[in-house]
Amino acid sequence: MGDWIGSSWVWGLQWRRHLFDWENEDVQALQHIIHQKGPKRDTTDGILWKNAVAVSYPTKDITDKLSESLVPSLPKSVASIVWQKFIPPRAKLIVWLANKERLKTGDLLVEKGIIPPQDANCPFCGMFLESNSHILFVCRFSWSAWMEIINWWGLSAPLHNQPSKFSIQWLGLVNRRSHKDIWTLTLGCVFWSLWYERNQIKFKRKTPNLHNFVLSLKIRIGIWAKEMMGSDICAPNVIHNGY
Template identity: 65%
Template structure:
């Protein structure tokens, strides 16, 4: 990361791979930011917080200010469905990137000059250029998967095609706090499963099959739900019986 030359610290960032051209701009921004924060010899690290007169760092205060700031892309209404969700870390990362419109979809890769437009079509339908909203909500394959999940519970609802509004509407279908946890889990599981299926199709030449996808999705939700019930310390029939859920048809 760096080394001392006398009493001055010199940053020396090293990367495990060559950076893409579109990453150079981000690197320059990082270098500028860290140059403004020079370590000092024989000085203990600490945190200085100017917004409140307290001796210790007010975590709750900074969390609220960060989420409510005008430039925030992760408002308080969205944060719980990601960070307080009982889903694996890889799924949390995926839905966080999706909310940020940062999944490496076809349109993103074309914009960065990594692939050509002819290689950027949606792997599910092959009818439109792949984008965050298309691959997760708009595509007939993805939308049909969401509607199939609603049918499991005898529900139907008009849902928005934009991530934040869709997620809020989805959680609104839950009945009660514990059911809300389960609906948040299903949301995360579906988002991650669609992205995982997309990668299998693009990189392992899997053939899209909605029926097979929905069947595997049911099993995955059931398995994740059992893990969630363990975290809650629930009885086997609490929230939803995950074993019955897996076997339901």
């Protein structure tokens, strides 16, 4: 991992495979970080845990502290949505990545050198560069799907096109506590369904069809409610105006 050169420690990183071009940037960032720190002769390394008295230091707390400057954390109100127990496990990861704006969308893949720019357009509209916000909200296909679901429940509201703010606004549309669970499940279902539909179009050459997508989305919400909550969803007009 490294060696002493004179009185200075020099890190020497070795990799078990050849790195892709897009990984070199991450390696340079890692090297910049670790070269600022290293063993010192005649000094014992340790961890100083400020404002706390403890015999041992939890590994998770250490890794979270080291990575917090690199990965933006979600507001607590949004994090509670992501891991809500009524969202199926297969959808939690997509909801989490979507809210952290870390979905592997076209713009990110181009930046990493994985795909050429001409392959990075939105699969739904084919007109604009695919980004996290575009594929989920800005694209006419996606936004129309959200509006169809809101109208289905007899609601209407202007909503943000940034994932975490959108999620908070979405839950604010419903006031009655008894409806919060199904409304959160619906949020997770739409996130997951949009990403699933995107992959079907991009990799299996499926043709975008808003009407069919919204129909399957409503059916999926009902199935998820049955699976996760053990009951059928209530009639949409019950939630009208949040009551």
